[in-house]
């Protein structure tokens with residue numbers, strides 16, 4: 001029984017992630033900026049998304065491209081000014097959309113004034129704002145914790161004779177969230193943006209925020225293989241996902257609850273059962289702990305169906321589902337499943353229960369772009385050069401049109417653009433009825449107008465070695481059957497159930513739209529259909 005048929009904006013919308021550096025350059029310095037985003041809002045409105053999440057736009061030395069913040073309440077000049085931000089926010093709202101900011105609470109830049117103070121002396125009042133420790137008894141780092149970006153998580157500070165902890169780059173020291181002053185200061189930063197009218201936050205590495213109070217060594221990972229990131233040599237059981245982190249999450253949520261209808265999204269890469277804890281025992285945690293299952297599940301119908309069932313089954317009462325198909329840290333969906341399957345992937349993302357997050361450029365099937373070694377910018381790629389871990393390939397500039405630099409900039413872009421841009425770009429796809437972009441748009445529209453597709457029940461019909469099928473329905477209202485052929489071979493969906501007859505509402509092959517389906521449905525390879533079922 002559906003209790004909630006009047007969903008909030010973050011329950012029935014579609015979130016679109018923009019990596020601001022790569023979206024649209026307005027001042028021709030080769031870097032995207034806020035004014036550029038403003039100039040593309042019409043496009044987003046046309047596409048039908050209702051919320052935009054911006055990767056960080058705050059002042060930063062850009063060692064990790066904005067995830068190393070040196071001032072939480074201003075805008076980096078690369079992206080523009082606070083006046084530009086205010087314009088962006090009001091333009092987004094005027095168009096009936098929402099704006100979600102990235103909040104990076106786990107660490108600051110080593111150039112943040114707080115850290116400069118903290119490292120200036122052992123008795124500085126901000127010393128305890130970061131995580132400082134003496135060397136291990138025999139010398140060397142205090143424990144074996146590793147940095148996600150390679151090497152030890154501890155950096156020696158000659159001046160004060162202690163190590164500080166950094167889960168990511170050494171230029172990203174971790175804040176000490178056990179310190180109440182840190183908590184209060186960060187909560188006031190949230191209020192600063194909420195007061196401006198920002199609609200919510202995507203909270204960076206939420207599960208990293210609290211570390212073991214005793215700093216115990218992490219155990220060895222028996223499943224480690226040489227091609228994996230060096231971080232995976234250990235299981236981060238003491239450096240992440242500590243029980244006390246939930247108190248912080250609940251407090252953060254209470255700050256958001258001081259304002260109406262704001263959303264807190266948690267970036268959390270954990271097994272499903274652990275992920276669910278972040279909803280909070282009374283739905284008092286993150287509204288949406290990001291569900292990254294689709295980023296890693298093998299593209300096989302049975303495994304996808306199992307992942308959906310596991311996720312649906314694990315959701316706590318009242319916990320709202322969400323699905324993510326791509327982001328700025330992971331290979332793009334077109335690269336992962338191949339361009340032939342990109343339309344099927346779009347159909348999957350937009351017909352599952354909950355709120356989908358769409359990564360910029362995925363709507364036109366942008367691919368991971370090979371970046372020559374001497375052009376690599378991402379620190380993860382630079383620090384572990386032999387492991388192909390650079391995230392640059394999925395961060396290349398948006399392909400708007402066939403003009404110079406794909407319409408992104410009139411200057412050389414900060415990352416090279418896919419050579420396919422004259423053929424694959426927004427303008428071209430907009431004009432093509434058969435394009436992936438127009439499919440996304442149709443799916444978004446249908447989903448937004450049909451409660452069955454966004455909040456209706458999910459009922460699996462079948463999953464075999466070729467296809468997955470499921471029903472989305474609101475009893476007494478509309479019902480849809482989705483059949484997705486994940487293989488390249490023709491597929492025959494057979495059912496004797498009369499209740500599965502209907503009319504094709506959307507197909508990856510538009511010429512099939514409007515067809516009546518009964519009994520067997522023949523699908524081409526790489527084809528998917530959304531069928532409106534007769535009642």
Ligand code: NOJ
Nearest residue numbers: 064067168204205328329
């Ligand atoms: C997760 C972000 O998504 C990633 O891009 C960043 O490098 C790390 N957190 C560190 O902030």
